Every structure is written in structure tokens, then in C-alpha cells.
Amino acid sequence: MSTSSLATSIKERIESNITGCVSVEVKTVDASSGKYAVIIVASAFQGVPLIQRHRAVQGLFEKELQDGSIHALEINAKPPPPAAAA
Secondary structure (H helix, E strand, O other): HHHHHHHHHHHHHHHOOOOEEEEEEEEEEEHHHOOEEEEEEEEEHOOOOOHHHHHHHHHHHHHHHOOOOOOOEEEEOOOOOOOOOO
């Protein structure tokens, strides 16, 4: 699988499995060594501790992390900011 298609696959899997995704950004940090970074903003993360957010995302890529196609996955998972008061 090419680097760009793996990055696209990462984004699609997150959007399909994490409820209320507002935005998903995937960056290829180092394609030759399989390092990626994701920034996810999703309502599903509201009130969820950081470690649980990371485990939820990492669990989506267990196979790829084990077989080495993804060597490292930097995760920034957060809820959307509170709506501005009117």
C-alpha cells in the first residue's frame, strides 16, 4: 500500500469508527519508517479521559501496528471546543 493510500485509509477508518468527527487530519511524519500523526476532533471524546481517547484510536489500527505497516502513530484526540455563548 502506498504512503498516500495508507494515510487516506487511516483517515477513512477514523471517520467511519469515531462518532461525531468534526475534523480528521492525517500527516505522514516519515513514510519510510511508517510514522504518522493524526489530529481528531470528535464529539465522542467529550468527557472521555485522554488515555481512553488514545486507546480508542490506537485500537482501530492494532493489525497495522503489529505487522509494522504503521510503526508509530502520534495521536491528538480532543472534543470540539464549547459553543460560544450567544
